[in-house]
Amino acid sequence: MKTQNKKPKKELTVEQKITRRNFISFTAFIVLAGGAFEGWRWLYKSPEETAGITGGTRGPLRRALNKTELFFRRVFSDNHLVKTYPKSMAAKHVRVNSDIGVEANKKFDPATWKLQVNKKGGEVLQVSLQELMALPKTEIVYDFKCVEGWDQISHWAGVKFSDFIKHFNLDDYAKMQYVGMETPDKGYYVGIDMPSAMHPQTLLAYEVNDKLLPLEHGAPLRLIIPVKYGIKNLKRIGTITFSNTRPHDYWAEQGYDYYSGL
Numbered sequence: 001m002k003t004q005n006k007k008p009k010k011e012l013t014v015e016q017k018i019t020r021r022n023f024i025s026f027t028a029f030i031v032l033a034g035g036a037f038e039g040w041r042w043l044y045k046s047p048e049e050t051a052g053i054t055g056g057t058r059g060p061l062r063r064a065l066n067k068t069e070l071f072f073r074r075v076f077s078d079n080h081l082v083k084t085y086p087k088s089m090a091a092k093h094v095r096v097n098s099d100i101g102v103e104a105n106k107k108f109d110p111a112t113w114k115l116q117v118n119k120k121g122g123e124v125l126q127v128s129l130q131e132l133m134a135l136p137k138t139e140i141v142y143d144f145k146c147v148e149g150w151d152q153i154s155h156w157a158g159v160k161f162s163d164f165i166k167h168f169n170l171d172d173y174a175k176m177q178y179v180g181m182e183t184p185d186k187g188y189y190v191g192i193d194m195p196s197a198m199h200p201q202t203l204l205a206y207e208v209n210d211k212l213l214p215l216e217h218g219a220p221l222r223l224i225i226p227v228k229y230g231i232k233n234l235k236r237i238g239t240i241t242f243s244n245t246r247p248h249d250y251w252a253e254q255g256y257d258y259y260s261g262l
Helices: 014-045 059-075 129-133 161-167
Strands: 115-118 124-127 138-145 151-160 178-182 189-193 203-208 222-224 239-243
Touching (some): 151 161, 161 203
Parallel strands (some): 115 239
Antiparallel strands (some): 115 124, 151 203, 178 189, 178 239, 203 222
């Protein structure tokens, strides 16, 4: 019986190998790009969410954001602290990230201000800046991050929110799920999950770079919450409320992530 000799397989040249690799890569790119485009088109054509506490985005995207929030809240820990820096690294001129809620009243007088804390039964606790400054002072130098993509190491000081809660006997309110804060003119407002509000680095801040806050940075009192993006760091806090349902939130109503955590 005659056996047939197989012809040796012809070795590809370097040029042919490169051409084949490029063809495979280009084909994979086209397939992935096509899938991404179809996914984007599906999302774009999806119905918008029902406007309420949140709004302004597509329903599937909002559901994804809510699922992401639940994930991060499950793994969130008070032991997870943001990185801090020496004062020497803090910016001398702190960037102003927004003036919503403070721009309408350029002649605002911090001396006339009092923090309003809404309690049960319609009771309102009023707290002056002097009372807050009499409490233990905490400083933090950290990398403030904005959703617009910029960040800046800055130096802030004030009262820990958790110390504020204890001093004014608000412990029962801290058992609720959310804190709501808004400016005196109600032009800007945020909703914060309680674990983030009670985080050991969250401050009711009245100083920046060892000086009282200027008006553009939210004088006399603003929120500094390092575990959140800048949109949650409310300037010129006028009112604080507590609830077991999400308080309204300015940017969440515009389609942003309600949690906005880092």
